[in-house]
Amino acid sequence: MLNGSPHVVIVGGGFGGLEAAKALRGEAVRVTLVDQRNHHLFQPLLYQVATAGLAATDIASPIRNILAHQENCTVLLARVTGVDTARNVLRLDDGEGQELAYDALILAVGVTHAYFGHDAWAEQAPGLKSLEDALDIRRRVLLAYERAERTEDLEERRALLTFVVIGGGPTGVELAGALSEIATRTMMRNFRHFDPSEAKVHLLEGGPRLLPGFPESLSAQAKEDLEGLGVLVSLDTPAKDIDANGVLVADQRIEARTVLWAAGVGGPPLVRTLGVPLARGNRLPVEGTLQVVGLKNVFAVGDIASFEQDGALLPGVAQVAMQGGKLAAKNALRLLDPSGPELKRFRYRDLGSMATIGRSRAVAVLGRMNLTGVLAWFAWLFVHLMALVGFRNRLTVLLEWSWAYLTYERGARVILEPARAISKD
Amino acid sequence: MLNGSPHVVIVGGGFGGLEAAKALRGEAVRVTLVDQRNHHLFQPLLYQVATAGLAATDIASPIRNILAHQENCTVLLARVTGVDTARNVLRLDDGEGQELAYDALILAVGVTHAYFGHDAWAEQAPGLKSLEDALDIRRRVLLAYERAERTEDLEERRALLTFVVIGGGPTGVELAGALSEIATRTMMRNFRHFDPSEAKVHLLEGGPRLLPGFPESLSAQAKEDLEGLGVLVSLDTPAKDIDANGVLVADQRIEARTVLWAAGVGGPPLVRTLGVPLARGNRLPVEGTLQVVGLKNVFAVGDIASFEQDGALLPGVAQVAMQGGKLAAKNALRLLDPSGPELKRFRYRDLGSMATIGRSRAVAVLGRMNLTGVLAWFAWLFVHLMALVGFRNRLTVLLEWSWAYLTYERGARVILEPARAISKD
Numbered sequence: 001m002l003n004g005s006p007h008v009v010i011v012g013g014g015f016g017g018l019e020a021a022k023a024l025r026g027e028a029v030r031v032t033l034v035d036q037r038n039h040h041l042f043q044p045l046l047y048q049v050a051t052a053g054l055a056a057t058d059i060a061s062p063i064r065n066i067l068a069h070q071e072n073c074t075v076l077l078a079r080v081t082g083v084d085t086a087r088n089v090l091r092l093d094d095g096e097g098q099e100l101a102y103d104a105l106i107l108a109v110g111v112t113h114a115y116f117g118h119d120a121w122a123e124q125a126p127g128l129k130s131l132e133d134a135l136d137i138r139r140r141v142l143l144a145y146e147r148a149e150r151t152e153d154l155e156e157r158r159a160l161l162t163f164v165v166i167g168g169g170p171t172g173v174e175l176a177g178a179l180s181e182i183a184t185r186t187m188m189r190n191f192r193h194f195d196p197s198e199a200k201v202h203l204l205e206g207g208p209r210l211l212p213g214f215p216e217s218l219s220a221q222a223k224e225d226l227e228g229l230g231v232l233v234s235l236d237t238p239a240k241d242i243d244a245n246g247v248l249v250a251d252q253r254i255e256a257r258t259v260l261w262a263a264g265v266g267g268p269p270l271v272r273t274l275g276v277p278l279a280r281g282n283r284l285p286v287e288g289t290l291q292v293v294g295l296k297n298v299f300a301v302g303d304i305a306s307f308e309q310d311g312a313l314l315p316g317v318a319q320v321a322m323q324g325g326k327l328a329a330k331n332a333l334r335l336l337d338p339s340g341p342e343l344k345r346f347r348y349r350d351l352g353s354m355a356t357i358g359r360s361r362a363v364a365v366l367g368r369m370n371l372t373g374v375l376a377w378f379a380w381l382f383v384h385l386m387a388l389v390g391f392r393n394r395l396t397v398l399l400e401w402s403w404a405y406l407t408y409e410r411g412a413r414v415i416l417e418p419a420r421a422i423s424k425d
Numbered sequence: 426m427l428n429g430s431p432h433v434v435i436v437g438g439g440f441g442g443l444e445a446a447k448a449l450r451g452e453a454v455r456v457t458l459v460d461q462r463n464h465h466l467f468q469p470l471l472y473q474v475a476t477a478g479l480a481a482t483d484i485a486s487p488i489r490n491i492l493a494h495q496e497n498c499t500v501l502l503a504r505v506t507g508v509d510t511a512r513n514v515l516r517l518d519d520g521e522g523q524e525l526a527y528d529a530l531i532l533a534v535g536v537t538h539a540y541f542g543h544d545a546w547a548e549q550a551p552g553l554k555s556l557e558d559a560l561d562i563r564r565r566v567l568l569a570y571e572r573a574e575r576t577e578d579l580e581e582r583r584a585l586l587t588f589v590v591i592g593g594g595p596t597g598v599e600l601a602g603a604l605s606e607i608a609t610r611t612m613m614r615n616f617r618h619f620d621p622s623e624a625k626v627h628l629l630e631g632g633p634r635l636l637p638g639f640p641e642s643l644s645a646q647a648k649e650d651l652e653g654l655g656v657l658v659s660l661d662t663p664a665k666d667i668d669a670n671g672v673l674v675a676d677q678r679i680e681a682r683t684v685l686w687a688a689g690v691g692g693p694p695l696v697r698t699l700g701v702p703l704a705r706g707n708r709l710p711v712e713g714t715l716q717v718v719g720l721k722n723v724f725a726v727g728d729i730a731s732f733e734q735d736g737a738l739l740p741g742v743a744q745v746a747m748q749g750g751k752l753a754a755k756n757a758l759r760l761l762d763p764s765g766p767e768l769k770r771f772r773y774r775d776l777g778s779m780a781t782i783g784r785s786r787a788v789a790v791l792g793r794m795n796l797t798g799v800l801a802w803f804a805w806l807f808v809h810l811m812a813l814v815g816f817r818n819r820l821t822v823l824l825e826w827s828w829a830y831l832t833y834e835r836g837a838r839v840i841l842e843p844a845r846a847i848s849k850d
Contacts, residue, residue, distance in 0.1 A: 038567060038840045055480035057837040065838065070616045077571040077840075094575075131841055140801045142463060148503040150519075189493045391835050392828040396821060403817040411492065411817050412482040415502075416556055 005030050006336040011080050013040050013063040015318040016108035016302030019325030022380040025070050027333055036079040038062055047171055049134035051178035057129045058397050082273035085295055090221040104332040106299045108325060111303040114266030121242045125261040128171060129243055136285050137260060139415050149191050161199040162256035164247050166239050167263030168205030170355040175221055175260055176203040177358035180229040185408040199232045202254055206238035211355060213315050214383035221372045225357040267304055269380040279306035288345035290328045297335060301330035313346050323348055354380045430455050431761040434527035436489040436505050440743040441533035441727030444750030452758055453775040456498040463487055463502050467813055472596055473564055474559035476531040476671040477835040478602035484821050507698035510720055515627040520534055526788050527721045529757040533750060536728040539691030546667045552687040553596055562685060564840050569683050574616050586624040587681035589672050591664050592688030593630030595780040598647055601628040602783035626656045627679055631663035636780055638740050643788040646797045668744045692729055704731035713770035715753045724753035739773050748773055779805045
């Protein structure tokens with residue numbers, strides 16, 4: 001019916017891509033949303049899957065189901081391998097070189113881990129961006145305890161029970177807090193050859209404070225809270241080297257079998273194929289209208305877009321992506337309408353940000369309010385629960401949390417593979 | 426404290442192994458339970474994970490947490506590669522050839538898929554025994570729909586939307602019913618290029634009726650119910666060949682990209698290392714006391730034990746394993762006590778069996794009662810919910826089911842890997 005209508009292609013079904021698709025509902029365009037995964041992922045809770053608090057499916061929802069009732073939108077499971085901006089087509093991963101033509105393109109592909117030129121670290125210190133990442137981290141953490149039970153070498157056991165998180169942003173803070181709770185609470189009485197509470201959790205931050213995007217007082221509070229949980233926080237301590245046996249920092253080596261990366265992200269290889277100069281961290285430089293600099297009909301939103309507002313780059317959070325996705329979609333409509341109005345400029349409206357630090361503690365900035373402690377934690381709980389896609393997920397997660405809160409158990413303590421891996425690597 | 430006590434080793438943390446461990450609680454023996462996975466799996470609901478109804482972690486519980494409060498029991502995550510019955514030691518998978526000595530051994534290792542000599546079929550037609558199997562099947566089923574949306578070749582699409590289940594036992598019946606519901610309900614409105622309800626589900630059974638362990642009237646009812654759901658049931662129809670493009674049966678070829686195996690199981694390679702003659706299907710022949718024939722201090726329970734009662738082999742169900750595990754543990758104590766009483770003989774007490782056929786329908790034998798329809802379905806629901814390990818799992822599963830019942834949605838429609846696989850294999 002809409003075969004003659006212009007075609008808007010959205011790459012990525014995260015917060016930005018989904019909002020863009022929804023903003024085009026009922027408009028006289030054909031919409032295709034392409035993602036290499038079949039699910040939208042609620043990334044703010046991904047650290048809970050990594051630390052066995054939630055099941056993978058609790059925070060994921062099939063993209064085509066979310067958009068089932070949007071008649072003008074087709075969802076395609078495919079990997080985009082390149083963008084030919086001269087011919088206005090995407091190359092897909094199909095062996096026969098399938099292409100997808102667009103009139104306007106919205107790139108909402110997000111970022112991936114970046115190791116500041118140390119690609120070899122990726123193997124030793126996995127990052128946390130996808131469900132597969134989370135399940136890999138969960139497996140590493142749980143296997144470390146299993147191996148500690150099996151070894152009789154005390155030094156080896158100490159290294160197995162040492163966990164290092166690199167990077168003191170929200171993800172690093174949340175991971176470190178959860179790892180500490182696992183050691184001191186969840187694993188209690190589960191082992192016969194050691195006391196799990198002897199486990200050590202290090203959080204290394206290269207800069208002078210945790211949560212650099214937050215007010216300084218909250219950074220200090222987060223550090224205090226983490227230390228209260230037993231986390232060893234080191235500031236001004238960048239990792240100098242990472243190998244299979246531990247981490248080298250300024251003046252010492254930390255022997256640790258499990259190292260997690262929460263320190264840096266950058267654009268995926270796809271963005272190089274656009275043929276435009278990239279901004280810092282392989283991001284796409286955008287105009288005020290979210291058009292990629294130099295490409296009239298290509299927009300970029302979310303983490304992948306390098307957008308400056310009031311002298312600072314916008315942070316890589318869900319709200320930036322959602323607000324950007326909506327504006328880019330509307331701007332695409334304006335662009336495709338020959339008699340359309342001028343494109344609008346993007347302005348991010350900051351609704352606040354928050355990070356949780358283990359059970360019952362969090363820090364939050366809501367408007368002009370800085371919250372800490374239990375109050376911030378309840379705010380965090382409420383906001384994340386309400387934002388979760390799908391009523392079912394919300395109920396399930398609430399149930400899991402209530403259960404975990406009452407019992408300290410973690411319901412998803414499951415290693416999804418047979419124990420080949422228990423033997424030394 | 427118990428270092429001088431005899432050592433009972435249990436291999437396998439399924440229904441049989443767990444019951445054996447629990448039966449040894451407080452006894453003057455050291456107990457070690459070895460499993461190659463860290464979780465006990467509630468196998469009767471595994472088909473629901475495969476068909477995206479439940480999350481993997483809903484039906485799995487960490488073995489060491491289940492046994493956390495049993496002081497005389499150590500849990501070891503390890504793969505047992507062999508049993509040296511002359512020296513009374515197990516060989517573990519450790520690179521250094523770690524061994525574990527036992528005074529009495531209880532084998533509760535279960536069975537794995539068997540392809541009647543056609544090992545090549547394993548690749549084309551995966552079976553359903555572990556969480557990894559279930560996630561693999563889920564991925565195949567969901568990807569088939571995704572590929573159908575992407576192809577423009579009508580014959581290819583038809584083959585992608587044809588699902589064949591081989592084997593008409595409880596697992597095959599349950600899988601076929603769920604696959605049919607996915608096609609006719611769950612996927613509704615999710616695709617733009619085809620109508621999911623055009624998908625075809627075949628159930629092939631080599632023998633003359635479905636559910637051969639059940640009374641004949643229930644077999645007939647199950648067939649009728651499945652056909653009511655749109656499943657194409659073929660009896661007396663063994664698979665003659667399976668390849669990447671479909672299944673060959675008596676007089677026809679079914680072009681199908683997804684074929685699932687629920688037809689045969691057999692003992693794992695481990696049982697060959699015992700050096701005793703095996704029973705049919707690589708199972709271990711056992712005495713009335715559940716001692717493996719020819720091995721005084723080795724017991725076998727559950728699916729892996731070939732035990733005849735009243736002229737028939739006991740079926741591979743949870744109740745047989747649980748009752749066997751308990752008796753084998755008690756018999757091990759009797760054996761280890763020099764002044765102990767004689768070993769007791771095993772007698773299985775049949776509490777009933779049931780199979781579910783999609784939404785609101787099931788067949789059940791409870792004592793002398795044969796139930797069908799909604800009543801059997803509620804019985805199935807109640808029994809399985811109550812039997813699920815852990816209060817948390819029970820609540821979560823109840824919630825998922827209620828939600829699915831009201832909405833026909835399947836909460837776990839998540840493919841756990843990027844879309845590399847979407848391209849033709």
